[in-house]
Amino acid sequence: MNRVSSSTRNLIQRLGFGFLTLMTIFTVVPIIAVVVYIISKGSPAISWEFLSGFPHDGMRAGGILPAIIGTLYLTLGTALFAVPLGVAAAIYLAEYAPDNRWTRLIRIAIINLAGIPSVVYGLFGLGLFVIFLKFGTSILAASLTLSIMTLPVIISTAEEALRAVPQSFRTVSISVGATRWQTIRRIVLKEALPGILTGIILGLERAAGETAPILFTGAAFFLPRLPGSLFDATMALPYHLFVISTQVPDMPIQIQYGTALVLLVFVLGMNLTATIIRSRARARRQW
Amino acid sequence: MEKSLNWREYIITRLIRVSGYSAIVFVAAILYFLLREGLPTLGEVSIRDLLTIRWYPIENYFGILPLLTGSLIITVGAMLIAFPFGIATAVFISEVAPRWVREILKPIVELLAGLPSVVLGFLGILVLSPYLRILLDLPTGLTALAGSILLGGIAVPTIVSIAEDALDSVPRSYREGAWALGATRWQTIWRVTLPAARSGVLTAVMLGIGRAIGETMTVMMVTGNAPVLAITPGSFFSPVRTMTATIAAEMGEVASGSVHYHVLFFIGLVLFLISLAVNIAASSVVFRSKKRAERILS
Numbered sequence: 001m002n003r004v005s006s007s008t009r010n011l012i013q014r015l016g017f018g019f020l021t022l023m024t025i026f027t028v029v030p031i032i033a034v035v036v037y038i039i040s041k042g043s044p045a046i047s048w049e050f051l052s053g054f055p056h057d058g059m060r061a062g063g064i065l066p067a068i069i070g071t072l073y074l075t076l077g078t079a080l081f082a083v084p085l086g087v088a089a090a091i092y093l094a095e096y097a098p099d100n101r102w103t104r105l106i107r108i109a110i111i112n113l114a115g116i117p118s119v120v121y122g123l124f125g126l127g128l129f130v131i132f133l134k135f136g137t138s139i140l141a142a143s144l145t146l147s148i149m150t151l152p153v154i155i156s157t158a159e160e161a162l163r164a165v166p167q168s169f170r171t172v173s174i175s176v177g178a179t180r181w182q183t184i185r186r187i188v189l190k191e192a193l194p195g196i197l198t199g200i201i202l203g204l205e206r207a208a209g210e211t212a213p214i215l216f217t218g219a220a221f222f223l224p225r226l227p228g229s230l231f232d233a234t235m236a237l238p239y240h241l242f243v244i245s246t247q248v249p250d251m252p253i254q255i256q257y258g259t260a261l262v263l264l265v266f267v268l269g270m271n272l273t274a275t276i277i278r279s280r281a282r283a284r285r286q287w
Numbered sequence: 288m289e290k291s292l293n294w295r296e297y298i299i300t301r302l303i304r305v306s307g308y309s310a311i312v313f314v315a316a317i318l319y320f321l322l323r324e325g326l327p328t329l330g331e332v333s334i335r336d337l338l339t340i341r342w343y344p345i346e347n348y349f350g351i352l353p354l355l356t357g358s359l360i361i362t363v364g365a366m367l368i369a370f371p372f373g374i375a376t377a378v379f380i381s382e383v384a385p386r387w388v389r390e391i392l393k394p395i396v397e398l399l400a401g402l403p404s405v406v407l408g409f410l411g412i413l414v415l416s417p418y419l420r421i422l423l424d425l426p427t428g429l430t431a432l433a434g435s436i437l438l439g440g441i442a443v444p445t446i447v448s449i450a451e452d453a454l455d456s457v458p459r460s461y462r463e464g465a466w467a468l469g470a471t472r473w474q475t476i477w478r479v480t481l482p483a484a485r486s487g488v489l490t491a492v493m494l495g496i497g498r499a500i501g502e503t504m505t506v507m508m509v510t511g512n513a514p515v516l517a518i519t520p521g522s523f524f525s526p527v528r529t530m531t532a533t534i535a536a537e538m539g540e541v542a543s544g545s546v547h548y549h550v551l552f553f554i555g556l557v558l559f560l561i562s563l564a565v566n567i568a569a570s571s572v573v574f575r576s577k578k579r580a581e582r583i584l585s
Contacts, residue, residue: 242405
């Protein structure tokens with residue numbers, strides 16, 4: 001190493017750390033600014049009427065109830081398909097899968113599912129669910145599309161949570177006569193539950209905020225009523241925000257910020273729930 | 288009782304195994320439908336016409352070069368922004384910050400990952416692009432630059448979390464060795480920890496690229512959507528249009544089975560193959576480096 005006095009080295013270190021701190025601040029502050037800005041601009045729009053009313057006057061007045069309910073439906077529908085499938089796949093990978101070529105292929109497939117652009121999921125949903133299976137532009141088609149997109153998030157976080165359960169738990173359970181599945185259901189799943197829940201919520205959070213996959217599979221531009229069945233199209237918060245900020249001229253700015261705020265609260269509420277579950281479980285964990 | 292238990296266990300185990308393989312089925316199904324709806328393009332539009340610079344579907348001009356270059360320039364711009372900020376933040380969180388700062392920073396970065404892209408696009412229209420227009424004295428603020436800035440933000444959480452994992456998994460003994468030789472913490476980060484985590488950092492960047500090139504709503508909202516060839520640095524200051532935005536904007540209006548419809552699926556196929564390549568490259572880097580680390584440690 002070249003001869004540099006220790007004071008110079010300390011100066012370089014201080015400059016370096018200062019630089020890193022500055023870069024981190026530049027990364028983090030805009031995130032907080034975005035959230036604070038939307039809250040401050042959007043909260044004047046929030047009223048009971050805004051949350052519980054139907055849009056009227058070409059969506060330039062009234063409320064956004066159909067979009068809120070629609071996003072709830074889509075999130076629930078996504079959960080219905082993605083949670084059982086995703087958790088089961090995670091159980092397979094964590095508890096059953098042998099270390100062979102097929103398992104590696106499954107892992108590569110999961111990584112690739114996670115990387116596929118959301119609009120390509122939209123195309124796939126259009127091709128398979130809307131046209132081929134004839135579900136039409138519907139809540140069903142959109143939920144199925146979103147659930148496949150959510151799957152990799154749920155599988156990988158749930159698998160990680162299952163693997164974190166110490167091996168000794170399994171050994172003890174098996175040695176007192178439980179079968180493999182009984183061990184998984186009563187011991188491993190129970191211990192891994194907070195981690196799995198965190199993964200599920202983070203996956204659903206992403207589904208709730210997505211627009212591109214539902215564009216051609218289930219989103220309605222405007223619907224004067226609530227969807228009546230799984231085969232109806234529905235309004236949704238993210239798509240509604242896109243519509244009123246780009247497609248409707250003379251849209252009152254307050255309604256736009258109000259809609260953005262409701263979407264943000266919806267998504268960040270899920271994010272916060274996940275963070276709380278995780279930190280609580282971590283604090284309580286005894287192993 | 289023994290018997291019914293075994294029987295149930297058998298069924299459940301089977302179901303779990305089938306679920307385990309579902310990911311492969313879905314990737315295959317996605318590829319199948321993209322091929323099925325996208326490949327007819329090659330019979331309807333010649334490759335030469337596809338590789339032109341004119342995208343004007345109403346008059347049957349299906350040149351996808353403007354869309355390809357639009358996606359590329361925005362991704363390059365996004366990575367120029369996301370790489371330094373993402374890596375610096377990852378190093379800060381993993382190597383410099385005290386524990387309590389780390390516990391605050393990580394959820395905030397995760398929060399960014401959860402922000403719906405349509406919200407960022409919305410702010411891009413109302414706040415960022417008017418600001419850029421005035422600052423840079425442009426005819427419109429809806430430019431590749433606005434798209435790059437927002438996409439950079441979207442790629443940052445991906446880069447931070449993967450790069451931070453990579454830095455975390457560098458064995459502590461490496462750092463202790465460097466300190467014992469009298470290196471400062473800064474020198475250790477710069478010459479030991481970062482080089483040791485090199486492959487993880489590379490993976491982070493690749494997945495960041497994948498994240499950026501596939502993003503749809505934000506770019507559709509803030510880049511102005513003009514399908515013009517974007518190959519000079521000056522293109523950053525004019526409107527462009529990406530592959531993703533083209534699909535999202537036009538698929539709603541085309542007749543199922545038309546040439547335009549097939550071409551949009553074809554573009555989807557190109558996006559799928561790009562993301563496949565990026566992800567396989569990224570994961571092979573991880574596997575290779577893991578093997579190398581195992582060799583060194585054993």
